[in-house]
Amino acid sequence: MRHNDIALIVFAKQPIAGKVKTRLTTVLSPEEAAELYRCMLIDTLSKVKQLETVDIYLFFEGDGDAASYFATIADGMEVLPQRGNDLGERMMDAFQRIFERGYGSVAIIGTDSPDLPVSFIEEAFLSLEDARLDAVFGPSEDGGYYLLALKRLHAELFQGIGWSSQAVLRESVATAEKVGMRTMMLSFWHDVDTVADLHRAELLHINNGAPLTRAFIMKSFP
Numbered sequence: 141m142r143h144n145d146i147a148l149i150v151f152a153k154q155p156i157a158g159k160v161k162t163r164l165t166t167v168l169s170p171e172e173a174a175e176l177y178r179c180m181l182i183d184t185l186s187k188v189k190q191l192e193t194v195d196i197y198l199f200f201e202g203d204g205d206a207a208s209y210f211a212t213i214a215d216g217m218e219v220l221p222q223r224g225n226d227l228g229e230r231m232m233d234a235f236q237r238i239f240e241r242g243y244g245s246v247a248i249i250g251t252d253s254p255d256l257p258v259s260f261i262e263e264a265f266l267s268l269e270d271a272r273l274d275a276v277f278g279p280s281e282d283g284g285y286y287l288l289a290l291k292r293l294h295a296e297l298f299q300g301i302g303w304s305s306q307a308v309l310r311e312s313v314a315t316a317e318k319v320g321m322r323t324m325m326l327s328f329w330h331d332v333d334t335v336a337d338l339h340r341a342e343l344l345h346i347n348n349g350a351p352l353t354r355a356f357i358m359k360s361f362p
Contacts, residue, residue: 151231258349
């Protein structure tokens with residue numbers, strides 16, 4: 141499918157009740173949480189399609205009919221299964237598979253930041269044109285990162301990281317520095333994981349680029 145020199149990986153799950161956004165089931169039913177995630181997913185995919193000079197690959201987590209589900213909603217994207225025992229292994233495998241196709245720069249995002257400005261992704265790829273840089277991180281307010289962009293696979297970034305902790309970004313940057321990588325940071329952004337996140341002003345702004353997510357929140361929390 142390669143048409144450009146840069147590629148974006150989107151990690152996603154099938155929106156199944158009880159499997160997604162479980163931290164929000166204190167205020168939403170499992171079915172409502174799954175619908176919220178579906179809105180976030182569709183908003184994210186609609187947004188990244190604006191990147192006309194970037195090839196998009198969707199890597200899905202899930203069994204059964206997940207492949208068929210994503211094939212129906214990811215128009216214009218190649219849909220591939222995630223492989224690996226933890227998030228680090230799955231991301232490393234995805235980067236490796238896409239770099240093997242000959243791309244000069246590859247970035248990865250998830251679907252937890254549906255209102256992330258497209259300009260942030262564009263800035264990441266533009267920054268990697270600097271020969272002095274090896275990686276770009278998009279730091280999230282919860283201690284992780286919403287984006288990672290690389291010029292080549294650095295396996296060290298995906299090993300020995302506490303993926304479910306608030307130290308993901310700190311540990312990842314420390315690892316990068318340890319192996320001599322030169323990095324830069326984009327602006328901070330937020331994920332949608334907690335009840336407090338649902339009430340962020342950015343997420344509720346009418347021009348946030350995530351209309352389905354905003355509509356769901358406005359309807360559920362009038």
